[in-house]
Amino acid sequence: GRVGLVVAAVAASAIGGMSVASAATYSVLSTVTAGTDPYAAAVDPTTNTVYVTNPSGNNVTVIDGATNTVITTVPVGANPEEVAVDPSSQIVYVSNANDNTVSVIDEATNTVTATVPVGDSPFGIAVNPTTNTVYVANANDATVSVIDGATNTVKATVSVGASPGGIAVNSTTNTLYAANTSDGTVSVIDGTTNAVTTTISVPGAPAAVAVNPATNTVYVNNYAGAGTVVVINGATNTVTTAIPANGSVWGLAMPCLQASAPTCICPAYDTRRHRLLCSEPPHYPISLRKP
Numbered sequence: 001g002r003v004g005l006v007v008a009a010v011a012a013s014a015i016g017g018m019s020v021a022s023a024a025t026y027s028v029l030s031t032v033t034a035g036t037d038p039y040a041a042a043v044d045p046t047t048n049t050v051y052v053t054n055p056s057g058n059n060v061t062v063i064d065g066a067t068n069t070v071i072t073t074v075p076v077g078a079n080p081e082e083v084a085v086d087p088s089s090q091i092v093y094v095s096n097a098n099d100n101t102v103s104v105i106d107e108a109t110n111t112v113t114a115t116v117p118v119g120d121s122p123f124g125i126a127v128n129p130t131t132n133t134v135y136v137a138n139a140n141d142a143t144v145s146v147i148d149g150a151t152n153t154v155k156a157t158v159s160v161g162a163s164p165g166g167i168a169v170n171s172t173t174n175t176l177y178a179a180n181t182s183d184g185t186v187s188v189i190d191g192t193t194n195a196v197t198t199t200i201s202v203p204g205a206p207a208a209v210a211v212n213p214a215t216n217t218v219y220v221n222n223y224a225g226a227g228t229v230v231v232i233n234g235a236t237n238t239v240t241t242a243i244p245a246n247g248s249v250w251g252l253a254m255p256c257l258q259a260s261a262p263t264c265i266c267p268a269y270d271t272r273r274h275r276l277l278c279s280e281p282p283h284y285p286i287s288l289r290k291p
Contacts, residue, residue: 030068034061042083044090047107051092053080060094060103062110072110076103081123086149088129093147095122095136102136102145104152114152118145124167124208128174128191135176135189137164144178144187146194156194160187166208170216170234177218179206186220188237198237202230 035054038061043050048065058078062071077096080103084093090107100122104114119138122145126135132149142164146156161180164187168177174191186200186209204222211218216234222242229243 172213
């Protein structure tokens with residue numbers, strides 16, 4: 001398995017105040033051999049370290065972003081899917097879909113320090129560093145587990161829509177967004193009360209979500225059919241527009257909102273070094289075509 005590090009020269013055009021790579025050029029910086037069947041990636045921009053889940057290997061590959069070399073491999077739970085990093089505490093969280101747990105990894109030692117039981121088939125995972133709270137979307141029981149990052153215990157379970165997949169947090173407003181694939185909705189959760197405040201209908205099959213805290217704008221994919229990226233006003237919780245894509249949109253990172261690579265999963269973006277990180281075959285291949 002491999003993970004490609006892709007750099008995008010972001011164009012001047014913007015959607016919702018966020019520059020997008022609509023006229024960008026792309027070049028592969030490096031291709032790093034990871035574990036078996038690499039799927040998702042997350043980056044700690046402070047330490048310049050990349051974490052890649054390998055579902056078939058039940059482990060996480062740790063990559064030095066400065067040298068693009070593998071530092072170590074960390075065993076985790078069964079079928080690790082998504083990964084999220086808290087740069088403040090330098091803790092990594094991994095959702096293990098087949099044993100219904102979240103592995104907690106200490107960046108300093110690259111060891112699992114805790115395993116947290118959550119709901120059925122955890123998938124999407126996100127961290128709010130401001131509140132030290134972790135959110136996990138449990139696809140098979142239509143819930144979101146809320147984990148206290150200080151104690152590594154579940155402090156609330158929130159019922160959402162059918163088959164929640166992607167999840168994202170606006171740390172500025174302390175608001176969580178869960179993309180519910182099977183019923184075409186996005187659940188909006190208040191991070192203070194851990195209650196759903198509204199449910200937004202979106203077209204198609206939403207599976208991933210990204211947030212721009214600076215503009216309070218939410219972006220949700222539709223991987224069905226031709227594919228679109230739906231734009232939501234976070235202040236009013238209303239859909240403002242849908243951006244046409246070149247094909248099915250499987251994942252979202254802020255610089256690839258127009259899905260310039262139709263089959264590319266863009267699970268991570270290094271904000272300091274302006275690099276996209278995408279998993280290569282056998283999952284979703286990197287495509288370097290312009291939109």
